[in-house]
Amino acid sequence: xxxxxxxxxxxxxxxxxxxxxxxxxxxxxxxxxxxxxxxxxxxxxxxxxxxxxxxxxxxxxxxxxxxxxxxxxxxxxxxxxxxxxxxxxxxxxxxxxxx
Numbered sequence: 001x002x003x004x005x006x007x008x009x010x011x012x013x014x015x016x017x018x019x020x021x022x023x024x025x026x027x028x029x030x031x032x033x034x035x036x037x038x039x040x041x042x043x044x045x046x047x048x049x050x051x052x053x054x055x056x057x058x059x060x061x062x063x064x065x066x067x068x069x070x071x072x073x074x075x076x077x078x079x080x081x082x083x084x085x086x087x088x089x090x091x092x093x094x095x096x097x098x099x
Contacts, residue, residue, distance in 0.1 A: 004027075006058075015034070019058070039073075044078050060084045
């Protein structure tokens with residue numbers, strides 16, 4: 001599989017980060033809800049033909065970075081995001097797992 005060039009855009013007003021291909025088509029997205037103290041990732045999706053390129057993992061990383069910049073804690077109801085947040089120790093500074 002050839003490497004696909006992906007650009008990421010954070011849209012804080014819509015509480016989402018989108019991934020677009022070179023043609024500008026949206027090929028992935030991550031959505032979250034929240035306040036100025038806590039965000040919860042509710043959805044992560046990548047179009048089937050783009051899976052396997054670490055796009056979803058990059059989207060989670062970008063939400064983590066945005067949460068750090070805003071000084072908020074992060075949780076998730078999206079099963080994929082929960083998995084990535086739990087298995088990535090360097091996210092423990094912002095990730096608050098639901099018990």
